[in-house]
Amino acid sequence: MAEIRVLVVDDNALLRLGLTETITIEPGLEPVGAAANATEALELVRELRPDVVTMDYQMPGESGVECTRKIMEEFPDTKVVLLSVFDSEEDIWQAVQAGVKGYLTKKAGEVEDVLEAIHEIAAGGTYFPAGIAQKLERRSGQDSLTPREMEVLTLLAEGCSNKQIVDRLGISLATVKLHILNLREKLDAADRTQAVVHAFKRGIIHLDG
Template identity: 55%
Template structure:
């Protein structure tokens, strides 16, 4: 009976898929059974072939690894997913964990042994987060989640809009905007509106290229 850990590689970069296949195929108990270049391809493959572990790219055209993870786990909840990302902010890690990933690795680490350990660990039903990722996850868990409206206010604040401008753009009262700003400062541990924006970028709640 074949006891191999069956793996699907998901990444929009062909060279990255090639590299991952080479690294993972070198391990005797691993069997790379497929590749996908998008979340849609990954979902279709998982539905049909039921891999044990999926290595998932974070950022892909037409959707990211978080959305793909959510869709896969909704249809095939037993799938074990490891997210591979160039992003390692607290918020990015938090979003991935909340989506249901069982492991999170940074692509910049370049540690094949770590990737192999991660696949073996999640395949066994456990989670795998390197210490630097685990530390950021612990820090993020201390912070309250921002509401969708608070995120909207934060984005407009980062763009430099005044309270009055934000009120008009969001269709809410000036006092409501002020209340959201108070909540934002409290949740982010910020002394003022400028520091709130700085912290949001540092934690990955906002990204410079958005």
């Protein structure tokens, strides 16, 4: 049986090296390359055509979710398992929407779990530990924010007033107020401030952007 060819993507050099070395000694797996960011990852996927990519969520520039989405557009048969420090319902949901077949939190996931996930998704399955699967199920029943609502929410989080949002997005004041009302309803918030707080808690937006 052919070995599963794995590309490791992580902006932390030590983690990248450690996971690559672990994959090297795992029966049935072959590390074919390593990347430090989304740009390198996409280039190596095009060049090496790995079976599985272990993808870091948070990297300089594009996130692992954005990179996964681009990989799926060009190489839909490539399997991606995402490794993240984030474990909110929204983070997991966005990753699955991008096309990941597995999701592990770095704070909880052991190397053995990563290896098991690689084998599982390479065989055509998925790998979502119980806690992750429960959050994914809860999130699937909620209304998603539209791209424009996300823009308004981000500006609210930056402390922009309604007038500033009007100027930044080039929309009317009435439209801004409608978006904020929709955000409050979708985020179950009493006012705009609480909407931002709930968005941070759910992982829709992050303090580091």
